[in-house]
Amino acid sequence: MTEVRRETDSLGVVEVPADKLWGAQTQRSLEHFSIGHDLIPREMITAYAILKKAAANANHAGGRLDDRAHRLIVQACDEILAGQHHDMFPLHVWMTGSGTQFNMNVNEVVSNRCCQFAGTALGSKTPVHPNDHVNMSQSSNDSFPSAMYIAAAVNAKGRLLPAVTGLRDAIAAKAEQWKDIVKIGRTHMQDATPITLGQEWFGYAGMLGDNIERIEDALKGVYRLALGGTAVGTGINAAPGFAEAVAAEITKLTGLPFLSAPNKFTVKGAHDALVQLSGTFRTLAVSLYKIANDIRLMSCGPRAGFEELQIPENEPGSSIMPGKVNPTQAEALSASDGQRRGGRLRRRRRLSGDERL
Amino acid sequence: MAVGFGGAGGYLEMNVYKPLMIFNITHSMTIISGGCTNFRKFLIEGTKPNLKKIKEYVDRSLMLVTALSPVIGYDKASEIAHYALDNDLTLKAAALKLGFVTEEVFDRVVDPAKMVRPYVAE
Numbered sequence: 001m002t003e004v005r006r007e008t009d010s011l012g013v014v015e016v017p018a019d020k021l022w023g024a025q026t027q028r029s030l031e032h033f034s035i036g037h038d039l040i041p042r043e044m045i046t047a048y049a050i051l052k053k054a055a056a057n058a059n060h061a062g063g064r065l066d067d068r069a070h071r072l073i074v075q076a077c078d079e080i081l082a083g084q085h086h087d088m089f090p091l092h093v094w095m096t097g098s099g100t101q102f103n104m105n106v107n108e109v110v111s112n113r114c115c116q117f118a119g120t121a122l123g124s125k126t127p128v129h130p131n132d133h134v135n136m137s138q139s140s141n142d143s144f145p146s147a148m149y150i151a152a153a154v155n156a157k158g159r160l161l162p163a164v165t166g167l168r169d170a171i172a173a174k175a176e177q178w179k180d181i182v183k184i185g186r187t188h189m190q191d192a193t194p195i196t197l198g199q200e201w202f203g204y205a206g207m208l209g210d211n212i213e214r215i216e217d218a219l220k221g222v223y224r225l226a227l228g229g230t231a232v233g234t235g236i237n238a239a240p241g242f243a244e245a246v247a248a249e250i251t252k253l254t255g256l257p258f259l260s261a262p263n264k265f266t267v268k269g270a271h272d273a274l275v276q277l278s279g280t281f282r283t284l285a286v287s288l289y290k291i292a293n294d295i296r297l298m299s300c301g302p303r304a305g306f307e308e309l310q311i312p313e314n315e316p317g318s319s320i321m322p323g324k325v326n327p328t329q330a331e332a333l334s335a336s337d338g339q340r341r342g343g344r345l346r347r348r349r350r351l352s353g354d355e356r357l
Numbered sequence: 358m359a360v361g362f363g364g365a366g367g368y369l370e371m372n373v374y375k376p377l378m379i380f381n382i383t384h385s386m387t388i389i390s391g392g393c394t395n396f397r398k399f400l401i402e403g404t405k406p407n408l409k410k411i412k413e414y415v416d417r418s419l420m421l422v423t424a425l426s427p428v429i430g431y432d433k434a435s436e437i438a439h440y441a442l443d444n445d446l447t448l449k450a451a452a453l454k455l456g457f458v459t460e461e462v463f464d465r466v467v468d469p470a471k472m473v474r475p476y477v478a479e
Binding site for chain 1: 358360371372373377378379380384385386389390392396397403404405406408410414419460469
């Protein structure tokens with residue numbers, strides 16, 4: 001029998017496993033929304049910790065949050081940012097569409113961690129209250145979208161763009177190395193006029209360069225934060241100046257040019273910036289698929305194919321055919337592109353332009 | 358797909374597919390980032406050209422005839438290509454057999470290295 005403690009919310013008492021830092025609302029969500037295995041992305045934990053720390057800084061600077069509560073909230077957020085307590089965020093993707101329960105999960109964990117710092121009882125909401133302090137000047141309806149935008153931008157800049165740039169640069173280096181190798185061009189998969197191998201690969205590098213530009217452009221919309229608009233965009237219960245101050249704090253913490261959205265109603269009722277960003281991922285996936293396919297064709301062989309490229313021998317390719325090497329990296333990349341683009345799009349053959357066509 | 362569906366799900370003052378949207382966006386970034394990095398490390402960086410095969414294809418190519426079009430016209434150039442294919446000849450042998458160009462003109466015009474940049478033979 002798991003030991004439990006009593007946590008409360010506006011609907012009453014809920015029993016929570018004693019060793020967990022979350023509170024009543026997280027526990028209710030766990031019970032009502034345990035659908036599938038997909039948890040709220042871990043990137044959202046970090047994004048929310050940045051957001052809560054930034055909000056605490058802005059509220060403290062505005063004289064609304066006392067020194068002690070501010071110090072404790074920042075300390076708890078810093079622990080989360082250092083990678084601690086991530087197992088205290090157990091909620092599933094398939095929950096309330098607003099993400100409210102995840103926001104409350106963050107509020108409850110920060111509040112309870114502050115209780116531990118202060119030596120008070122878990123669930124006592126003292127000295128730091130989940131709603132009054134951790135959620136001060138915020139609504140789930142402006143914090144969740146803002147955390148999504150932070151997660152999207154931080155990971156696009158910190159992970160996706162470096163990976164795409166690295167691939168672009170590696171392809172460009174090969175293009176430079178192979179700039180004088182004249183080979184046959186192909187259109188409609190039939191022989192065409194000559195081209196250099198370098199020109200062909202220079203084309204691939206250019207495709208990736210264009211994709212990098214598209215993602216950077218789309219991020220401009222993602223930098224506009226909804227924070228300060230609170231529940232419906234009007235800013236009720238957020239102090240004047242909070243929106244700008246919290247955006248400035250988030251910029252300071254992430255090094256990315258976030259700003260307070262000039263139109264809070266736009267970024268609350270819709271998340272078109274994320275749809276656009278996602279669209280750039282789809283375009284990138286289409287490009288990668290084409291590049292992977294071309295390399296598969298050119299490396300087809302080694303004795304009965306195009307045989308123009310020799311690919312690395314990374315692993316044995318067959319359990320029965322000795323000595324076989326396969327373009328598995330191209331397969332894995334194109335499969336992940338297919339996953340990215342969705343099953344229905346996969347059947348649109350026009351998306352895959354083989355070789356020169 | 359899913360993000361578009363999610364984005365379309367905003368009613369009045371709030372969108373109600375936010376977890377769906379961020380789940381798919383972060384998942385996409387994770388698999389595309391990993392895909393690009395592995396593809397670079399384990400495929401692109403170690404790929405080498407097979408120079409022998411590449412040269413063989415260029416030498417046997419019939420579409421090199423394209424460079425002759427500005428000199429002898431599309432129709433005659435086309436005839437050379439078809440004749441070479443039908444009779445299993447090189448382009449040069451077919452061109453000389455049909456008598457449309459001299460060997461000197463053929464060698465000067467049909468140069469694959471010239472054909473990879475803007476070039477109109479005279």
